[in-house]
Amino acid sequence: KQRKARFYPAFHLAPPTGWMNDPNGLAYCDGRYHVFYQHHPYDEHWGPMHWGHMTSHDLVHWQHQPIALVPGDAFDRDGCFSGCAVNDNGVLTLIYTGHVWLQGVGNDGAIRQVQCIATSEDGLHFTKHGVIVTPPDGIMHFRDPKVWKQNGRWFMVVGARDANDRGQVLLYSGTSLFQWRLEGVLAKADRWLGYMWECPDFFPLGDKYLLMFSPQGMTPEGYRYRNRFQSGYILGRWQPDHPFTLEQHFQELDSGHDFYAPQSFVTADGRRLLFGWMDMWESERPTQADGWAGCLTLPRELSLDAQGRVRMMPARELQALRREAHTLPAFSLKNQRRRLGISALQAEIHMTWDIQKSQAERFGIEIAVSDDRRYVTRFYVDTQSRRLVLDRSQSGLGVGGYRSVTLPDGDTLDLRIFIDRSSVEVFVNQGETCLTSRIYPPTEGRGIALYAENGEAYCQTFTHWQMASIYPEP
Ligand code: DQQ
Structure with missing residues (x-):
């Protein structure tokens, strides 16, 4: 077949x-x-x-x-x-x-x-x-x-x-x-x-x-x-x-x-x-x-x-798989969504949020978001409930549901996110917590955006790499 x-x-x-x-x-x-x-x-x-x-x-x-x-x-x-x-x-x-x-x-x-x-x-x-x-x-x-x-x-x-x-x-x-x-x-x-x-x-x-x-x-x-x-x-x-x-x-x-x-x-x-x-x-x-x-x-x-x-x-x-890097200087978002010109088809992201300073009600990252925003996988901080949430309700074919964990203590939130063609793996604060899910959004035009709702959020570091394949070239 x-x-x-x-x-x-x-x-x-x-x-x-x-x-x-x-x-x-x-x-x-x-x-x-x-x-x-x-x-x-x-x-x-x-x-x-x-x-x-x-x-x-x-x-x-x-x-x-x-x-x-x-x-x-x-x-x-x-x-x-x-x-x-x-x-x-x-x-x-x-x-x-x-x-x-x-x-x-x-x-x-x-x-x-x-x-x-x-x-x-x-x-x-x-x-x-x-x-x-x-x-x-x-x-x-x-x-x-x-x-x-x-x-x-x-x-x-x-x-x-x-x-x-x-x-x-x-x-x-x-x-x-x-x-x-x-x-x-x-x-x-x-x-x-x-x-x-x-x-x-x-x-x-x-x-x-x-x-x-x-x-x-x-x-x-x-x-x-x-x-x-x-x-x-x-x-x-x-x-x-x-x-x-x-x-x-x-x-x-x-x-x-x-x-x-x-x-x-x-x-x-x-x-x-x-x-x-x-x-x-x-x-x-x-x-x-x-x-x-x-x-x-x-x-x-x-x-x-x-x-x-x-x-x-x-x-x-796995660092050997990193290809072109794309780095952003520190920035903040206020009631705002910032779409980045990078792809989320096969990528690694390493980013840190300043939790201490970020007061937005919700802030986080949109992974594999389509141009029309019909498809999006969200990973965000919910400040009021103090939870970290992986939202798969719009992640494409078949899948749905939220998973969440308690927001870890500390002033900084360190995230390493691996996105492949049908999966996302998030490693929080050097592996204290890990969230792994399959996702099936369209593979054309998958983007990445950062956002803050009802308030301001501070992104301290952000690096994105294209990831190479682990399989021999055909
Ligand atoms: N899958 C295997 C079993 C094991 C189970 C069969 C766990 O040996 O217990 O495919 O997924």
Whole structure:
């Protein structure tokens, strides 16, 4: 099928054609980065899951590779579901969930899920070796293994749905990648937080341990109108052979509309990065009419700040994509809208507002605004409610709704905004907060404007870059 270009990202990972969901198997091995992903190559809708594959030497320029895993063996007959990759003494090894429908297809059907392993000699072609872990008694939903090595021992977390329809994460330890033992429940829901915890990831950050997961089964109302039901994390302390002691309840990682199933990995120089799927299951997908669906967020670096808060910032490698820069001297706006002569098709913006001095009732930026202003995505400060708002009510095909967060403390508001052909990602105050959403306005004549309503607002710095593509020139 021919893919249409209009919404296809320039600097985000997306499938060549067909469907993409979760990022899988993120790893650095033999001098290159690997990103695998949940993929249905024959259709732009979810179906029997394959593992798509892309590689990069610098986390900036990417190349599509042959499909790495194809379902169809007895243990993964109906899907090679999400999982991870490890570098086992130079052997790139994939650990993933083999999925089989026993009865019916869909959320109510009976299923069999087991953890499986595959290895590669060249990092491109994989040989399956079958099942390494079967579910404990009474557990049917059992998927998305994430494996790491610590003090010479292997560990694995797996997402599960317990007998009472609550989410939990199980911990295993292994003497080899083929020999595993159940250690117990690492964490479980103590209140309603979805019926299944998908895509768990568990890793040290600063002096803490972070358990990241994606709660499944929150109602669409929940995620659409409140801010708490996407992928998130629990912070605590842990060491092998000890329980995970929780220090902070579930927090959402990203406060936009479209962010799910993130997975982390460690860079060649030891930074903890993640990619997320830049969609939700309930998201609108107008690109299905174009022969493809789904893409990943930018790679983001995680850190723990001095106050113990988790921060998420775009990977510094992305600066290599910046092309022509356009800078404005400091200025103020009073009951005014200022349209800039720059495009919002594939761009990065870095700007700061003086919050202390700005008294306007509302002020902010119009992203991807059309000439007739029928289409506009707004990111603004609402001074009275002290909220930061991402307004997607006029963002084009299918999508809508607002997302908002409390205006952070401080005199300055620092924004880094990445706009691609069908997405916007806003990083607030060095990654204290992040809002990610898909948008589908017309790609012709997309502009940018700054505005202040009922009062004055002060813009201290403003730089805009055209962003280059991450894909090889055709
Ligand atoms: N997607 C995969 C599952 C995972 C879910 C199937 C999360 O392994 O639990 O495509 O989006």
